[in-house]
Amino acid sequence: xxxxxxxxxxxxxxxxxxxxxxxxxxxxxxxxxxxxASELVDEAPPGCARISREGLSQDDISALxxxxxxxxxxVVRLKGGDPFVFGRGGEEALALVRARVPFEIVPGVSSLxxxxxxxxxxxxxRGVSQAVTAFAANDVETxxxxxxxxxxxxxxxxxxxxxxxxxxERLIEHGKPASTPAAVVSNGTxxxxxxxxxxxxxxxxxxxxxxxPALVVVGEVVALREALVETAAHALAV
Amino acid sequence: xxxxxxxxxxxxxxxxxxxxxxxxxxxxxxxxxxxxASELVDEAPPGCARISREGLSQDDISALxxxxxxxxxxVVRLKGGDPFVFGRGGEEALALVRARVPFEIVPGVSSLxxxxxxxxxxxxxRGVSQAVTAFAANDVETxxxxxxxxxxxxxxxxxxxxxxxxxxERLIEHGKPASTPAAVVSNGTxxxxxxxxxxxxxxxxxxxxxxxPALVVVGEVVALREALVETAAHALAV
Numbered sequence: 001x002x003x004x005x006x007x008x009x010x011x012x013x014x015x016x017x018x019x020x021x022x023x024x025x026x027x028x029x030x031x032x033x034x035x036x037a038s039e040l041v042d043e044a045p046p047g048c049a050r051i052s053r054e055g056l057s058q059d060d061i062s063a064l065x066x067x068x069x070x071x072x073x074x075v076v077r078l079k080g081g082d083p084f085v086f087g088r089g090g091e092e093a094l095a096l097v098r099a100r101v102p103f104e105i106v107p108g109v110s111s112l113x114x115x116x117x118x119x120x121x122x123x124x125x126r127g128v129s130q131a132v133t134a135f136a137a138n139d140v141e142t143x144x145x146x147x148x149x150x151x152x153x154x155x156x157x158x159x160x161x162x163x164x165x166x167x168x169e170r171l172i173e174h175g176k177p178a179s180t181p182a183a184v185v186s187n188g189t190x191x192x193x194x195x196x197x198x199x200x201x202x203x204x205x206x207x208x209x210x211x212x213p214a215l216v217v218v219g220e221v222v223a224l225r226e227a228l229v230e231t232a233a234h235a236l237a238v
Numbered sequence: 239x240x241x242x243x244x245x246x247x248x249x250x251x252x253x254x255x256x257x258x259x260x261x262x263x264x265x266x267x268x269x270x271x272x273x274x275a276s277e278l279v280d281e282a283p284p285g286c287a288r289i290s291r292e293g294l295s296q297d298d299i300s301a302l303x304x305x306x307x308x309x310x311x312x313v314v315r316l317k318g319g320d321p322f323v324f325g326r327g328g329e330e331a332l333a334l335v336r337a338r339v340p341f342e343i344v345p346g347v348s349s350l351x352x353x354x355x356x357x358x359x360x361x362x363x364r365g366v367s368q369a370v371t372a373f374a375a376n377d378v379e380t381x382x383x384x385x386x387x388x389x390x391x392x393x394x395x396x397x398x399x400x401x402x403x404x405x406x407e408r409l410i411e412h413g414k415p416a417s418t419p420a421a422v423v424s425n426g427t428x429x430x431x432x433x434x435x436x437x438x439x440x441x442x443x444x445x446x447x448x449x450x451p452a453l454v455v456v457g458e459v460v461a462l463r464e465a466l467v468e469t470a471a472h473a474l475a476v
Binding site for chain 2: 007009010012013014015016017018019021022082083084085086087088089090091093094097105106107108109110112113114116117118122123124125126130131132133134135136139143144146147148150151152153221224227228
């Protein structure tokens, strides 16, 4: 395998997969996202070229993967979360297909469930939510909010931190009750994690100062947090 | 930590996280799902009590975790996929809360994106799908299909293999075009993986013989598979 598109997981470096870490340890070229833990970048062997993607366009990155892949090098593209869940892994994969460079995809733990989980929120829970919809919220004005407001179950908005106020407003306009429990989770799974919980109608104001990156969770499952984090506190006391 | 609810990932044993494997290796009691790879069960130390959950009710399992947890044992509950994505981890967590037994959750790679990915299907892809909805399809007659048929982006049906024909029928009745690309992925990420691809209107008949467990994927992203698996074939030939 010459190029591996590897998901690093949600932040905490122990949440990478065994295969993902094995690929990093064999890399000759490592191209990594800004949000990937430095501990993982440090796992690359001495002599490995470490390239931060910061300042590179998506086309630059694809070109880099193709160029090094063509030379038969072990290239690892280390991405936050999972490569195919709002990770643009598909675009890099298609560039490699077009260039006929062999590649593989190593999935990662997506933020989708692990970040709410780290805040004590199960995205699905029997009798409460049997569905979860994840979406990219950055283009909040062009979102099909009508469809999102009506779908059963939990909503998880990626890149939702900066637009939470407008997102909540639009969901409510389209019929989502303002009383629906909601949460904003910043720096999920990391020590700097911050969680803000409020009804959908108040979450925008409540989370105005929440750091980014942040995930927005909307749905009745947010109400389970109270019961679940009680233990976390209890566990700390033991 | 006495009880760890650990996600084992989608099937392939190398897709467990570092922390998940570390917990298994320290376990004094291991309670594992039928679909968890035997290689992972074998990682538990000599002397660890290994308990298959087969034949146990959800209440039995919760009681088992509480009983061993109360004795201060290192208990690992190893679950397929992720504990909080249709994994009923929330129920076990709440039982531990009620019993005041300290616990942690170690997320896993969910089948949600990794199984479609193993079949060459990115659940999100820029310009094609900016949302993904996962739902449990086993109770197909009670599903809010109207909401699911209207939500933008990709649909992923867990436990959808046995009901794919009826699910497709109901989605089409509620306005999902019969021409929407669809796939059924059986034994995803494993060597025995089988993929059936057809338009939504034909997937029921096409996948009638598909083995379970299977995931159903519906959406335009399925059409990307053709371009993406070309390389898999190419990679094998290299």
